[in-house]
Amino acid sequence: MKKSATSKSSGSNTRVSFLATCIILAHTKTQSCSAFTSIPIEPATSTTRQSPILLRESASTSRDVIEPPLNPLLSQIKPSKTVEVFSLVKQMEADGEAVTSLCVGEPDFAPPQSVLDAASLAMQNGQTRYTAVTGTAELRAAIAKDLKERKGVQYDPQTEIVVGNGAKQCVYQGLMAACGEGDEVIIPAPYWPSYPEMALLVGATPIILETKVRDGYLINPADLDRCLSQRPKAKVLMLCNPSNPTGGVHSAELLAQIARVLRNYPRIVVLADEIYERLVYTADGKCTSFASLPDMFHRTITLNGFSKSHAMTGFRLGYLAAPARFAKAVATLQGQITSCASSVSQAAGVAALRDVGEEWLLGNVEIMRAKRDYVLGELEKMEHVEVAVPPDGAFYVLPDVSKYYGGDDTQLCLDLLKEKKLALVPGSSFGAEGTVRISYATSMEELEVAMTKLREFLESKA
Numbered sequence: 017m018k019k020s021a022t023s024k025s026s027g028s029n030t031r032v033s034f035l036a037t038c039i040i041l042a043h044t045k046t047q048s049c050s051a052f053t054s055i056p057i058e059p060a061t062s063t064t065r066q067s068p069i070l071l072r073e074s075a076s077t078s079r080d081v082i083e084p085p086l087n088p089l090l091s092q093i094k095p096s097k098t099v100e101v102f103s104l105v106k107q108m109e110a111d112g113e114a115v116t117s118l119c120v121g122e123p124d125f126a127p128p129q130s131v132l133d134a135a136s137l138a139m140q141n142g143q144t145r146y147t148a149v150t151g152t153a154e155l156r157a158a159i160a161k162d163l164k165e166r167k168g169v170q171y172d173p174q175t176e177i178v179v180g181n182g183a184k185q186c187v188y189q190g191l192m193a194a195c196g197e198g199d200e201v202i203i204p205a206p207y208w209p210s211y212p213e214m215a216l217l218v219g220a221t222p223i224i225l226e227t228k229v230r231d232g233y234l235i236n237p238a239d240l241d242r243c244l245s246q247r248p249k250a251k252v253l254m255l256c257n258p259s260n261p262t263g264g265v266h267s268a269e270l271l272a273q274i275a276r277v278l279r280n281y282p283r284i285v286v287l288a289d290e291i292y293e294r295l296v297y298t299a300d301g302k303c304t305s306f307a308s309l310p311d312m313f314h315r316t317i318t319l320n321g322f323s324k325s326h327a328m329t330g331f332r333l334g335y336l337a338a339p340a341r342f343a344k345a346v347a348t349l350q351g352q353i354t355s356c357a358s359s360v361s362q363a364a365g366v367a368a369l370r371d372v373g374e375e376w377l378l379g380n381v382e383i384m385r386a387k388r389d390y391v392l393g394e395l396e397k398m399e400h401v402e403v404a405v406p407p408d409g410a411f412y413v414l415p416d417v418s419k420y421y422g423g424d425d426t427q428l429c430l431d432l433l434k435e436k437k438l439a440l441v442p443g444s445s446f447g448a449e450g451t452v453r454i455s456y457a458t459s460m461e462e463l464e465v466a467m468t469k470l471r472e473f474l475e476s477k478a
Contacts, residue, residue, distance in 0.1 A: 097445030098121075101119045101440075102117070102120050102439075108437070114437060115437045115439055116465050116469060118439065118455045122327075122457060123327040123457045124457055124458045126327060127327045128326065128367075130371040133367070137363070145359060146355065147356045147359050150178045151177070152359070155362045155363075156177045157173045158370055159179075160337075163305070163318075169337070171338075175340040175344070176339060176340050178336045179335045179362060180333075180354075183319050183321035183335070186335060187287065187319050189349045192217075192349055194252050198249060199219075199251035200252075201221070202247070202250055203223065203254045204254065205448065206259070206446040207224070207254070208261070208289070208446070223250065229405070232262070233259065233448075234264050235266065237276070241277045241280070250283070251283060251285060255287065255306060257293070258296060258410040259409070261414050262412065262448075263408065263409050263412045263413060263414070265296055265298060267298075267304075272309060275311070278315075286315060290318060290319065291320055292411075295324060297384075297388065297407075314339055318336070318338065319334065321335060322365055325368075326368045328364065331361040333358070333361040387411070387457075387460060387463060388407065392406055395413065395467075397471070398470070398471050399474070400478070403415050411455055412453055413454045413456065415451060415454065417450065417451060417474070418450030418451070425442040432469075432473050436469040437469070440452045454466075
């Protein structure tokens with residue numbers, strides 16, 4: 017506990033000294049509060065600048081301190097395992113250790129030059145002030161145009177699009193707008209670890225819908241129907257397509273089957289997280305927008321951004337597209353949480369949609385495809401490591417390593433980091449015990465080092 021009293025002018029020494037005396041006396045005369053030590057202040061003169069009073073809790077009486085309680089809700093929320101591993105890696109690197117990290121979903125290439133130029137120009141031209149909470153009209157119009165032309169979904173840029181500080185914020189606000197206390201959120205597993213925690217944060221209950229390895233970890237419509245029939249409180253279905261952490265892609269046909277199931281449950285809102293939709297390796301390279309399906313627009317909140325497609329992770333720029341009543345609710349929430357996204361980032365987002373050609377984006381898809389194929393080929397050579405269905409999107413592989421460590425993927429990752437300085441994320445944090453998530457969004461040279469380290473480590477444990 018720290019308290020301070022700071023004078024606002026050189027002539028206020030008497031007032032500050034009196035305030036400091038009151039604080040000290042209050043704490044020394046009240047038994048329930050601990051004793052404090054103070055640093056005396058020299059009397060101020062017209063030529064001396066008043067120094068702040070520093071009050072420190074006495075170390076000898078720290079056992080008597082009664083600390084104010086935290087929000088009880090925090091006892092239910094788990095830290096992000098990905099963030100924890102990444103933080104540990106950064107600390108090891110700061111300590112001088114060389115670590116090979118495949119734990120974070122961040123492209124290794126730079127944003128397009130036109131994006132960087134747009135950001136620089138925005139700053140030079142004074143575009144450094146607040147924008148509308150929902151984003152600049154220019155960016156919202158560009159987003160609406162892109163969704164209409166590429167995805168076949170039409171949104172009003174004035175009332176149905178909200179630009180946020182990264183897609184993660186948009187997911188949270190979309191969930192907050194769609195459900196609340198007493199509701200249930202259906203989350204297919206394996207899942208992005210933030211989904212269950214976000215559900216808890218809005219007061220809802222996360223309900224895990226298990227998927228099958230043989231189905232490529234994709235949603236089975238019959239299983240979804242069975243789950244919803246038993247969950248009258250269900251209000252939201254989380255649909256991450258392509259999937260983090262599996263890289264699985266729900267085809268247009270499978271999405272249509274899911275939509276048919278949902279027609280029997282009109283209360284369900286679909287949060288369609290499509291942040292990886294520009295990274296698809298199927299023959300047609302397409303990822304169908306769930307909102308484009310018949311009868312699904314009015315109940316779908318689409319989430320997307322620029323981090324994965326344009327390597328703009330540090331720009332923190334995402335967006336939500338939804339019917340006006342959802343978008344208005346989200347805008348109200350955002351207005352009380354963060355207000356607008358960075359004006360400079362928004363200018364860069366406009367350039368990403370208007371100035372970056374398809375050849376740049378498709379070129380990155382081919383690079384990622386080659387990395388995926390390399391990792392899959394290396395994993396196939398490793399004993400007792402299985403990838404039942406190769407991923408068709410994103411930049412992740414979720415191999416089964418349950419034959420090692422008795423299926424304890426967390427201990428495996430800890431030992432791997434300790435012994436080989438290779439960082440992977442335990443699959444259990446994604447609801448997939450006995451697996452590890454590999455992000456191949458790094459250089460081929462780094463991947464070669466990583467696969468060698470993983471093979472040597474597993475061979476030593478066989």
